[in-house]
Amino acid sequence: MSAEPHVENPPLDWQHEGHILSAEQKKFYRENGYIVIKNCVPKYELEKYRQRFQDLCEGKNVLRDMTVMKDISIANSEYVQGEKAVTKVQDFNRDPVLFDYCKYPAVVDVVKDLIGTPKSNLVAMHTMLINKPPDSGKLTSRHPMHQDLHYFPFRPADYICCAWTAMEWIHRGNGCLVVVPGSHRDPGRLLEHEYPKWEGGVNKAYYGIQNYDSSMPRLHVEMQAGDTVFFHPLLIHGSGANRTDGFRKAISCHYANDDVCRYVNIEGTMQEEASREIIEIAKKRLRKFGQADDVDLNFSDLWRVRARAVNGKRANL
Numbered sequence: 001m002s003a004e005p006h007v008e009n010p011p012l013d014w015q016h017e018g019h020i021l022s023a024e025q026k027k028f029y030r031e032n033g034y035i036v037i038k039n040c041v042p043k044y045e046l047e048k049y050r051q052r053f054q055d056l057c058e059g060k061n062v063l064r065d066m067t068v069m070k071d072i073s074i075a076n077s078e079y080v081q082g083e084k085a086v087t088k089v090q091d092f093n094r095d096p097v098l099f100d101y102c103k104y105p106a107v108v109d110v111v112k113d114l115i116g117t118p119k120s121n122l123v124a125m126h127t128m129l130i131n132k133p134p135d136s137g138k139l140t141s142r143h144p145m146h147q148d149l150h151y152f153p154f155r156p157a158d159y160i161c162c163a164w165t166a167m168e169w170i171h172r173g174n175g176c177l178v179v180v181p182g183s184h185r186d187p188g189r190l191l192e193h194e195y196p197k198w199e200g201g202v203n204k205a206y207y208g209i210q211n212y213d214s215s216m217p218r219l220h221v222e223m224q225a226g227d228t229v230f231f232h233p234l235l236i237h238g239s240g241a242n243r244t245d246g247f248r249k250a251i252s253c254h255y256a257n258d259d260v261c262r263y264v265n266i267e268g269t270m271q272e273e274a275s276r277e278i279i280e281i282a283k284k285r286l287r288k289f290g291q292a293d294d295v296d297l298n299f300s301d302l303w304r305v306r307a308r309a310v311n312g313k314r315a316n317l
């Protein structure tokens with residue numbers, strides 16, 4: 001593992017149409033750092049994921065590698081349980097139902113157009129089903145503006161892409177994604193993150209950009225069930241509070257082009273604090289399953305174990 005990858009990266013083709021995307025759509029992503037594809041995932045697939053999520057909320061067949069997170073405002077409440085309390089199921093790479101999302105061809109083909117070619121080997125690195133239950137009034141269901149690369153020890157950023165699919169109508173009222181178009185290239189680098197000083201508390205590992213400039217033009221991305229937004233890991237984004245009585249669910253996967261990406265050493269960088277916290281979350285999970293927690297968990301190894309090939313063979317990650 002080195003500080004930066006020593007590879008000649010094959011250039012990404014932004015001139016020609018892809019397998020799925022037109023040249024204009026690719027250009028839009030390159031300039032803005034995101035693109036929405038309508039109706040990308042059918043309702044019957046989303047229904048499968050919803051059922052599985054509900055089972056997980058009831059504690060059915062929770063796999064060892066998964067983290068089921070509760071909202072901070074209700075984490076210790078005996079009265080709020082199940083779907084009303086769970087904000088996120090993370091790391092479902094080994095789950096036979098939820099991992100179908102990561103392999104869903106209409107999603108994978110778009111990702112290949114954005115970070116590789118039809119022949120690229122993709123790896124699912126980070127998987128989440130994010131549920132926003134109705135906000136308790138403390139505004140803890142907000143997600144501060146951040147860049148996802150803050151959590152990742154692999155590069156180059158241009159060969160990583162997130163697919164995030166709305167599982168129901170997602171709008172400003174229930175906390176849609178908010179993006180700062182073009183922020184992946186301007187300033188085009190990873191910014192310093194910290195926990196926001198919110199009165200009502202902040203969920204675990206929900207870091208936000210330090211000294212965030214709220215005057216940057218931002219866009220509320222309202223989506224129907226099945227619409228999918230693909231975005232760059234340096235794109236500044238977050239989401240609002242769920243001010244409705246219903247749930248707001250989305251499923252997401254961060255893909256990396258495994259032919260190009262390599263682990264990098266983030267020790268001593270501004271990512272170190274988040275990495276320690278992520279290691280702690282993993283250790284807590286090990287304890288829960290009765291496993292020794294004195295193992296020396298290395299951040300890259302944690303990701304190596306978590307990563308799962310979507311197609312082709314595992315290469316570098």
Ligand SMILES: O=C(O)CCC(=O)C(=O)O
Nearest residue numbers: 130143148237238239250
């Ligand atoms: O689904 C959301 O509300 C935002 C999720 C997000 O930005 C993240 O987990 O990085």
